[in-house]
Amino acid sequence: MSRQESLSSATKEDKAEPPVTPLSHYLWVLAALLALLALSAGTALIKLGTWNTVINLLIAVMKVLLVISVFMHETEARKLTRLTSALGFIWLAMLIGLALFDFLTRSLVPAPWG
Amino acid sequence: MNAEVLQAPAVEEQFDDPTQQREAATLGMWLFLATEILFFGVLFASYTVCRVLHSEGFAVASRRTDMLLGSIETAVLLVSSSLIALGVRAVRMNERRLASWLFAGTSALGISFLVMHGFEYHKEYEEHLVPGLDFAQSGANAPAIELFFCLYYFITGFHSLHVFIGVVVIGVLAIRIARGAFGPRHHTTLELAALYWHLVDIVWIFVYPAIYLIGRAG
Amino acid sequence: MSAADPVMAVPNFLDRDYRLRAWLTTHDHKRIAILYALGITFFFFLGGAAATLIRLNLITPDGALLKAQTYNKAFTFHGVVMVWFFLIPSIPTTLGNFLLPLMIGARDVAFPRLNLASWYLYMGGGLFTIAALVAGGVDTGWTFYTPFSTMFSNTNVFLVVAGVFITGFSSILTGLNFIVTVHSLRTRGMSWFRLPLFVWGIYATSLVMVLATPVLAMTLALIALERGLGVGVFDPSLGGDPLLFQHLFWFYSHPAVYIMILPAMGLVSEIIACFVRRRVFGYRFMTYSMLAIAVIGFLVWGHHMFVSGQSLYASMVFSILSFVVAVPSAIKVFNWTATLRKGDITLEAPMLYALGFVGLFMLGGLTGLMLAAPALDMPLTDTYFVVAHFHYVMVGGSVMAYLGGIHYWWPKITGRLYSESWARFAAILMFFGFNLTFFPQYILGYEGMPRRYYSYLPQFQVLNVLSSAGASVLAVAYLLPILYLLWSLRYGERAGNNPWNARGLEWQTRSPPPKENFLEPPVVQEAYAYDQAAPNAGAPPNIGTQVSGGGPGGGTASGGGAAPTGESLQ
Numbered sequence: 019m020s021r022q023e024s025l026s027s028a029t030k031e032d033k034a035e036p037p038v039t040p041l042s043h044y045l046w047v048l049a050a051l052l053a054l055l056a057l058s059a060g061t062a063l064i065k066l067g068t069w070n071t072v073i074n075l076l077i078a079v080m081k082v083l084l085v086i087s088v089f090m091h092e093t094e095a096r097k098l099t100r101l102t103s104a105l106g107f108i109w110l111a112m113l114i115g116l117a118l119f120d121f122l123t124r125s126l127v128p129a130p131w132g
Numbered sequence: 133m134n135a136e137v138l139q140a141p142a143v144e145e146q147f148d149d150p151t152q153q154r155e156a157a158t159l160g161m162w163l164f165l166a167t168e169i170l171f172f173g174v175l176f177a178s179y180t181v182c183r184v185l186h187s188e189g190f191a192v193a194s195r196r197t198d199m200l201l202g203s204i205e206t207a208v209l210l211v212s213s214s215l216i217a218l219g220v221r222a223v224r225m226n227e228r229r230l231a232s233w234l235f236a237g238t239s240a241l242g243i244s245f246l247v248m249h250g251f252e253y254h255k256e257y258e259e260h261l262v263p264g265l266d267f268a269q270s271g272a273n274a275p276a277i278e279l280f281f282c283l284y285y286f287i288t289g290f291h292s293l294h295v296f297i298g299v300v301v302i303g304v305l306a307i308r309i310a311r312g313a314f315g316p317r318h319h320t321t322l323e324l325a326a327l328y329w330h331l332v333d334i335v336w337i338f339v340y341p342a343i344y345l346i347g348r349a350g
Numbered sequence: 351m352s353a354a355d356p357v358m359a360v361p362n363f364l365d366r367d368y369r370l371r372a373w374l375t376t377h378d379h380k381r382i383a384i385l386y387a388l389g390i391t392f393f394f395f396l397g398g399a400a401a402t403l404i405r406l407n408l409i410t411p412d413g414a415l416l417k418a419q420t421y422n423k424a425f426t427f428h429g430v431v432m433v434w435f436f437l438i439p440s441i442p443t444t445l446g447n448f449l450l451p452l453m454i455g456a457r458d459v460a461f462p463r464l465n466l467a468s469w470y471l472y473m474g475g476g477l478f479t480i481a482a483l484v485a486g487g488v489d490t491g492w493t494f495y496t497p498f499s500t501m502f503s504n505t506n507v508f509l510v511v512a513g514v515f516i517t518g519f520s521s522i523l524t525g526l527n528f529i530v531t532v533h534s535l536r537t538r539g540m541s542w543f544r545l546p547l548f549v550w551g552i553y554a555t556s557l558v559m560v561l562a563t564p565v566l567a568m569t570l571a572l573i574a575l576e577r578g579l580g581v582g583v584f585d586p587s588l589g590g591d592p593l594l595f596q597h598l599f600w601f602y603s604h605p606a607v608y609i610m611i612l613p614a615m616g617l618v619s620e621i622i623a624c625f626v627r628r629r630v631f632g633y634r635f636m637t638y639s640m641l642a643i644a645v646i647g648f649l650v651w652g653h654h655m656f657v658s659g660q661s662l663y664a665s666m667v668f669s670i671l672s673f674v675v676a677v678p679s680a681i682k683v684f685n686w687t688a689t690l691r692k693g694d695i696t697l698e699a700p701m702l703y704a705l706g707f708v709g710l711f712m713l714g715g716l717t718g719l720m721l722a723a724p725a726l727d728m729p730l731t732d733t734y735f736v737v738a739h740f741h742y743v744m745v746g747g748s749v750m751a752y753l754g755g756i757h758y759w760w761p762k763i764t765g766r767l768y769s770e771s772w773a774r775f776a777a778i779l780m781f782f783g784f785n786l787t788f789f790p791q792y793i794l795g796y797e798g799m800p801r802r803y804y805s806y807l808p809q810f811q812v813l814n815v816l817s818s819a820g821a822s823v824l825a826v827a828y829l830l831p832i833l834y835l836l837w838s839l840r841y842g843e844r845a846g847n848n849p850w851n852a853r854g855l856e857w858q859t860r861s862p863p864p865k866e867n868f869l870e871p872p873v874v875q876e877a878y879a880y881d882q883a884a885p886n887a888g889a890p891p892n893i894g895t896q897v898s899g900g901g902p903g904g905g906t907a908s909g910g911g912a913a914p915t916g917e918s919l920q
Contacts, residue, residue, distance in 0.1 A: 038221055038224055038225055039221060041218070041221075044214055044217055044218055044221070045214075047214070048210065048211065048214040051210045051214075052207060052210060052211075055203065055206055055207060055210065055340075058340075058341055058345060059199070059203050059345070062199075062341075062344075062345040062348040062349065063348050063349055064349055065349035066349070070345070070346075070348075070349070071346075074341035074345055075341070077341070078337050078338050078340075078341055081210075081337045082334050082337055082338075085213060085330055085333060085334055085337070086330075086334070088217075089213055089214065089217040089326075089330050090217075090326075090327060090330050092220075092323065093158040093161075093162065093323060093327065094162075096155070096158075096159075098159060098533065099158065099159060099162040102159070102162040102163055102165075102166050103162060103165065103166065105166055105561065106165065106166030106167070106168075106169030106170055106173075106561075107169060109166075109169075109170060109173075109561045109648065110169055110170055110173035110176070110177070112648060112649060113170075113173060113174075113177050113565065113597075113598075113601050114173075114176070114177045114180050116597075116649065116651075116652065116664070116667070116668075117177060117181060117594070117597040117598075117601075118180060118181060118184065119661075119663070119664050119667065120593070120597065120652065120660050120661050120664035121181055121184060121185065121591075121661075122184065122661075123661040123662075123663040123664060124659075124660075124661040144462075145457060145458070145866075146451075146456060146457045146458040146459065146460065146462065146535065147534075147535075152534055152535075155534060156460045156461075156530050156533075156534040156535070159529075159530050159533060159534065160460065160461060160526055160527075160530045163526045163529060163530065163560055164526060166560065166561070167522055167526070167560055167561075167563070167564040168564070170561060170562075170564040170565050171564035171565075171567060171568050172568075173564075173565070173568075174564075174565050174568035174569055174572070174598055175568065177597075177598065178572070178583045178594060178598070181591065181594050181597075182583060182589070182590060182591075182594075185589060185591070186589050189589070263579065263581045264578075264579030264580055264581045265579075267581075275587065275588045275589050276588070276589050278581065278588050279583060279585075279588040279589050279590055282579075282581060282582055282583055282588070283583060286572070286575060286583075
């Protein structure tokens with residue numbers, strides 16, 4: 019039985035839900051999440067300059083991907099919901115990206131009037 | 133375990149069948165989660181801009197937060213996320229009592245998160261780190277510290293509000309599960325609540341390094 | 351089944367239950383649409399009252415009518431009400447709510463109770479905000495720029511911001527509802543590229559509503575917090591930046607204008623197709639264009655900040671992207687024009703509004719391009735040129751399309767025909783009044799008259815008087831539809847299922863439709879199948895005359911009515 023529930027082929031009878039994820043998946047993911055937490059806390063205590071921020075950000079992203087792809091799997095599996103979850107983050111990236119671009123390029127060339 | 137009469141889902145009149153209804157509900161919830169990302173995203177955007185402008189001040193300020201409590205809170209939320217995911221799984225396997233306990237456990241962990249955070253706030257209040265209420269810091273970094281703590285209270289405040297709402301809803305659902313309101317073929321509400329709780333967790337996953345882990349290596 | 355047979359005794363959605371409580375607790379998207387229409391109209395005239403004060407004050411250069419701060423409160427009132435309580439909800443919540451399920455062949459939207467909740471949030475937030483605007487007012491402009499709004503204004507900023515915050519959730523929930531509806535509830539055979547362009551317009555609009563409005567909500571919350579606490583992230587003394595506010599505010603507020611225009615574009619496609627009797631030219635490009643506008647529209651917000659202190663490089667990037675976003679709009683204008691070419695055009699009132707839209711939107715859009723060039727924006731920003739630009743697109747564009755849509759679907763919604771000659775007169779009067787009001791403002795802006803000033807230099811008076819005169823004509827033109835449309839509810843000729851002989855699923859059911867929308871499954875055709883006969887499906891027409899008269903084709907009892915001609919609808 020395919021785990022993908024295809025919208026276009028929905029029929030009148032109630033489709034059976036996908037098979038239940040094994041318990042071990044959840045436990046491994048929890049272990050991984052806690053390990054990542056320990057890693058981020060640990061590396062924060064080591065002086066790595068900009069890399070601290072980079073590592074922390076990467077770890078955060080990995081944690082989020084684990085939560086989304088495993089804990090939220092049943093509903094996340096549809097293409098549409100994957101797109102929806104991506105959309106929120108992409109739009110936020112657009113906001114932060116372009117706004118930061120302004121702040122980071124201000125001193126390069128001052129405006130003609132100032 | 134009792135033999136359950138498997139509940140038939142009630143289909144609202146605008147839907148043709150239960151599958152369509154369930155898929156619509158989950159799509160709606162995912163869209164709502166996207167709006168929450170953008171809602172909190174404004175705070176993260178403000179944080180990013182301010183931190184880029186005042187990186188040293190933010191590092192000094194971050195050292196004033198309680199990293200131990202923050203780390204425990206993070207662990208608590210991660211565990212609670214797995215509990216509620218397991219809870220939904222239990223309902224799908226028709227293990228009602230287990231599911232009810234798992235939902236109750238999630239709610240309890242949420243409460244513990246709020247309590248710990250309350251302790252954080254209290255400590256910060258005593259150290260005069262509450263802008264607008266009681267803020268008294270000195271030195272060249274004082275303005276940046278105040279800026280940092282403005283963001284800290286805004287972000288954790290909105291987040292805690294969302295945790296509180298989740299705690300209440302999930303607690304109520306735990307009771308309803310125990311009373312047999314849900315079954316393997318009828319538990320969309322639980323899935324939606326779990327999605328909400330995972331979002332609360334996801335937001336915190338980003339909050340934690342942003343607030344607690346800057347400049348820790350001194 | 352001929353017209354002589356007794357009609358099935360199924361009540362339409364209006365007759366079903368007259369009690370007020372039934373209306374206020376309804377889950378029916380059609381009733382919710384009407385509830386919204388009442389609110390929208392109410393807020394429109396409130397915003398118009400503020401505009402009246404503004405234009406009266408500007409008749410004389412010394413601004414004798416209002417004190418300076420009162421004038422500031424007047425234009426703030428006008429902006430807040432017109433943007434958030436009229437323009438943004440107008441088409442989606444009225445025509446969108448009513449038509450979306452019908453056009454896709456569904457029984458209702460995906461989440462009817464959420465739909466009702468959206469209306470309560472809208473009305474509650476709206477009335478609360480109006481109260482705050484009236485009892486003391488706000489003088490910051492609808493844009494709430496910091497640090498004035500957070501630190502220096504002595505007015506009801508907190509309350510107004512709170513009211514708009516509440517109303518924002520109405521927008522978010524409506525958008526969410528519509529997106530899920532279009533994905534989940536299309537009837538069998540209604541594939542994406544058979545959807546009417548109005549549905550595509552609503553869909554694209556809903557994407558914008560869902561992705562942009564949360565940003566506004568939190569930004570307003572930050573203003574409120576900074577005002578309440580006396581400290582916040584926009585505070586320069588802490589190292590915050592007022593420009594951060596502008597970035598966050600315009601990230602929402604620029605896409606917001608696409609919320610206002612995309613549904614209007616969808617409406618115009620529907621109307622033009624019907625009154626040219628053919629498919630819209632370049633259907634797929636029309637859909638891609640609307641999606642492109644929705645997406646690219648999120649990347650151009652910095653063009654509101656060219657003179658605010660934004661970096662030059664950022665200004666360049668935003669300028670280029672603003673030029674890019676004009677391309678899909680231009681494609682749409684070309685395609686509407688191509689649809690008209692060698693078509694069988696008739697000029698009923700909806701068509702007059704739609705054609706007015708195309709011309710005025712084009713003018714407004716072109717002047718937007720001028721403002722998108724930083725070199726031109728330098729002298730033109732914060733002048734009446736900008737005011738003229740956005741009124742051309744929002745009023746000459748969106749409002750005209752909205753009125754066109756109201757007229758076009760009036761028979762479907764109410765089961766009555768309005769007076770065509772009065773409607774045409776109002777449309778033409780509106781076009782004339784609109785241009786008299788706003789074209790002089792382009793010149794005023796070019797000559798240097800600043801906006802948001804309660805007084806001006808004497809050399810600007812002639813044009814200001816012309817503009818105010820135009821505003822009075824416009825006011826009459828807006829009041830007329832209220833009068834003849836309400837009149838038609840009682841005395842208008844009853845409409846059949848399809849008085850325009852249009853295509854689209856909504857025309858296959860009765861006028862007004864029954865609560866469940868379709869008594870028999872509608873027949874799905876390709877979009878705008880004007881080269882084919884109207885499907886001979888759906889319930890027999892309700893009691894009353896089918897449109898008949900001089901037009902070819904004659905009145906028939908089921909399915910298509912007479913081809914629309916001017917005289918037959920009098």
